[in-house]
Amino acid sequence: MRCKKMVDVGRRQFLRGSAMAAAGAAATTVTGTAAQATPANAQVDYPSGKLANLADLVVNEPLDIEYPDADSPGVLIKLGEAVEGGVGPDGDIVAYSVLCPHKGYQMSYNSDDRTMNCPGHFSRFDVEAGGQQVWGHATQNLPQFTLRVAENGDIFAEGASDLIFGRPSNVL
Amino acid sequence: MAYKRQIDRLPIPPADAKVHNVTCHYCIVGCGYKAYTWPRNKQGTLSDNAFGIDLGEQQGADGTWVAPSMYNMVKQDGKDVHLAVVPDKECVVNSGLVSIRGGRMAENRPSKVTGTQNQRLSDPIVWRNGVWQPTSWDDALDLVARVTARIITEGSEDDLLLSMFDHGGSAGGYENTWGTGKLYFGSMKIKNARIHNRPGYNSEVHSSRDMGVDELQYRYSDYEVTDTIMIVGANPLETQTNLFLNHMRKGLENGAKFIMVDPRRTVTVNAAEEVAGAENVLHLAIDPGSDMALFNALFTYIVDQGWTDSEFIKNSTFQSGEAVPEDAAHPSGLGSLEYALATCRTSTAEAAEICKVDESDIIKAAEWLAKPKDGERKKAVIAYEKGVIWGNDNYRTVGSIVNIALATGNIGREGGGCCRLGGHQEGYYRPSDAHVGRPATYVDQLLISGGGKVQHIWACDHYKTTLNAAQYKSVHRKRAAMVKDAMDASAAGTREQQVDAIVAAVNAGGLFVVDVDIHHSQIGQNAHVVLPACESNEMNLTSMNGERRLRLSEKYMDRYGNSLPDCLIAAKLAQNMERVLREMGHDDYADQFKGFDWETEEDAFMDGYHGGNPDVTYDRLRAMGNNGVQEPVQGFENGKLVGTDRLYMDGKFTRHGRDDKKALFCAASWRGLQAPGKEQERANHKFWVNNVRANIFWQNQFLDKDNDFIQDRFPYPFIEMNADDMVEIGVNPGDLVEIHNENGSTQGMAYPTDTAARGQVAMVFGSPAGSQGNVVNPGVNELVLPDYKHTWGNIRKLADATPAARSVSFKSKEYTS
Ligand code: SF4
Ligand code: FES
16 A cells, blocks of 8 residues: 555655656556657657556555656556446456645545545545546546556556656656 | 536647646635646647656546647637646645536637537627617727617616626726726716626625725635634635645645534535534534624623633723714624624523524534633634625624634734625725715616616626516516617617617616626627626736735636727727717817726736736736735745735734724624525425535636536536425425425426435525525615625426436535545
8 A cells, every 4th residue: 555654755755856857757667668769649659657557456455666767756556346447357456656646745644535635735536436536636537558468367557547646648 | 317528638748839828717715726838839748848757657546638728729810729728736726626617628718629618609799670780899889888878878877777786807907997986987977887796796794894804814734723713604625625635635634623604504514524523513504694693702702701802902992982883884883892792792501592503502512613722712714705705794693703813813913814705806906985975776676666777797797697687678678678668669770879779768667787797698689799808817816815825827828709808898889988978079088088008908007007006017927926925915036926925914903994903893783584585485385595605616607608528517407305305395305396485487407415414405595497586685785885694585397407407416416535
């Protein structure tokens, strides 16, 4: 779970910002293929990044991920109940950016009501409803990562539904 | 399933993009933004761009980011250009913060390329042959002028019913209030006028002004250095978002205590607890409408404890008994502290009983507000809004709040203030409205009882935002339909025959309706002529925010189609009136419509605001940028306009116009629910129906109803309900429910809310999909201020949640750490 303590660590790293960003650009942390630096296509070419295997997931315990690159933290959650947009055998696995699409503070997961909560200015998003902003200042819902589950249970992220905070393009 | 934008890349503004100053045109806070525009075939790069930063790097928290909602493609000088409207970090109001409303300014612009806001009116339309047909300004205004001139010359100007915005921002502002004001209060003396949100032409804070205290006298930074913030009947995190986040929050971080007076627990209370710690937040969840009893008790207790500012009282307030007696124009007497206290005197025990809160909490509030700290006077900012302005016994209740601020010397001083929080920005500059009189006409009742023959409506939609709306709509539709029928019957005739037919119809009880708006509104469905207006940034517009900060928000795009600024529509209408009246042989009357030879909104500004404030020009305001200048402007020195940090710093009070410049206290006498019918309504129904706002909607959703992101979240107006109440009436989350009482009914979507008290529901105001005003009774105070907030009704289920409602999140709106 992205507990409060971890968020604080994450945020400190995050606020260090750009030096790290350059180093990690354009690669997923796990087994990603390199992002294409060819903007000629109409659509951004997303890397395929392995996030975890089905066997790694415990219901309602979010796993920290990074996608589409190391500077874009996210969570992968198995909800235990099928939701729209959920993948996996139970249709219950979802993944989101944890950078608040308001001003980019890093959010934490409330496992009681299954929301992402932002310490920046108190916005919150419903991970069971496609990342819909329950209440807040963001002008979009939470970027949700498009997932694919391979036959061996490996879970890959291969796209995002919305622009991730702090970048003009989801793939930099 | 939540609305997904499916946008994964945005154009980058190049280093040579044009930059325009923008003041957000939505709420009173008036946050600063920069609008970047650049040619369609150009773009910046990750390393070379208008922001001067490396966009190839992930930006950290608070970093510069253009969200998709901040981008659009609009017309500028006839060409398609890219547009990015981005919060300004240098603006002292918001310091780069953005709200869910202001952050969507760009995507809420009309664009033929991206298809946004194509609901906007591009041309005048006239009721013809059973439908609305587009036409020219000349044709439309000729009809308006001929009908209006006939009616007011055959009858009188009192036959013209006027509904007219009085605010800044949006389509208001100094230019447009002046243009409309000069026409209706200068050329004419229209008496039967009302304002966009209330059924008369009156102040919402009469008593504060009569006490000598302008309702916007502080500056926002006062919140940062105060000891205590008391908010009454307001929800600033939602409705003055960046005032809370950028100023109140800093105050709380600096150790201020926070008192909230509101029957409902809101996200503001939750956020204050997060920032200050629950032990520094006191939520007085009073019984609806009992505010005055609470403030009278606080006033009494503070005086009895000797926690008043005696120097201030001696030097700056009236000393000898009654100054203004209670009469038809003054719902309570005004005078010295002793005079007022004789009436206000309320013990904390009495107030506890009336307000249904703990006596110890009332004492705690008094201590937080005024108990000296280390022998020093406490500083307190008190701010209020619709909970009392649209609440019970407006005059006396507002007066009872200002009493506390005066007694504790918290006006005109750093860290003090007693202000309304405000809704729209302000931007009022009009000829005198003295002819309207006080009390003003209750214009809705006049219309309902068959009064008036022609109605001019400027940016108001009473279908969504008036009280007693069910009856109003029913009468309005019938009276307007009589004229539509007459127009249909005479459609093939000459203009003269058509005007004759319209005049005959209004003389038989019909109403000829002219509606000026940016879109074809709900009330506009009854209109016979609809005239297209434009908004801020499609024109230059000046307004001031809640700390009197005046800015010029610059035009960066073309007007949509043939739309025009309201001030220029008023000018064209005046010119047509002059022409028609002259033709009719009324030369003297026609002469009154001279003086409208404006080509631009700047001409209207120079004719109006500049006339009274000769130091202020567009060029000088432009140079003052997004920080502008706080009114009143004192002069122009070293190339800068010189403003005023806060009013009454010299201890001299002027808003009432008294020569002695002494503030007055208000003898606020508690009388339960003041407006007629309210007590009976409470006795007869099960639920108190609170009328509330949400940060996600701007005003009555006139733009948001066409915004996918917003409509996805709340496809129907939410009605927050206690879950046990829902179970009792068999309602599930998202089910459509109907609220009904003797005034009418309305509907919305049940939203389970665990902080909602049993028997209390909160319905969002002004929704196009369910007007809360339908169930608000016609009761007003002596000065025709409506009490929207006190409505009782019963609730029944209408239907199961629709697919749109089923996909919505019904979780708590409160942040959890
Ligand atoms: S807080 Fe008000 S002024 Fe500021 S961005 Fe939001 S709506 Fe606009
Ligand atoms: S950054 Fe998340 S609410 Fe502001």
